[in-house]
Amino acid sequence: MDEQVFFNVPLVKLEPIFKRWVREVQLEFHTEEESTPFYLTRKGVADKLQISLISVDKYAKQGILKSYRIGGAIRFKSSEVDKALEEVRNAKYRRA
Numbered sequence: 101m102d103e104q105v106f107f108n109v110p111l112v113k114l115e116p117i118f119k120r121w122v123r124e125v126q127l128e129f130h131t132e133e134e135s136t137p138f139y140l141t142r143k144g145v146a147d148k149l150q151i152s153l154i155s156v157d158k159y160a161k162q163g164i165l166k167s168y169r170i171g172g173a174i175r176f177k178s179s180e181v182d183k184a185l186e187e188v189r190n191a192k193y194r195r196a
Contacts, residue, residue, distance in 0.1 A: 139168070139175035148181060164188070 140148065145156050145165065159165040160174070164186055168175050 138178040139170065140178050140181060142174055142176075145176050145181055149176075149185060159184075 142153055142156050144154050149156075156165065158168045160176075165176055166180050168177070
């Protein structure tokens with residue numbers, strides 16, 4: 101984007117420019133995040149979810165958290181942990 105200086109410009113005229121810029125930044129960030137997943141250790145997941153290591157293992161066995169074996173170590177994709185947490189939160193408030 102070209103460098104511009106704004107003087108006495110009403111916010112109504114600046115709003116679409118800022119919205120477009122924010123959308124572009126969000127798309128760039130989202131694409132980078134998907135192309136290089138961030139992996140967490142069991143302890144990292146436990147700290148993030150504020151649960152014990154035993155619970156992390158239990159949730160992995162139940163399929164609530166998807167685990168990956170990388171070089172002999174167990175890892176979890178951060179985005180999938182966030183998604184699982186959101187699903188559990190949403191399920192908590194659903195009617196049976």
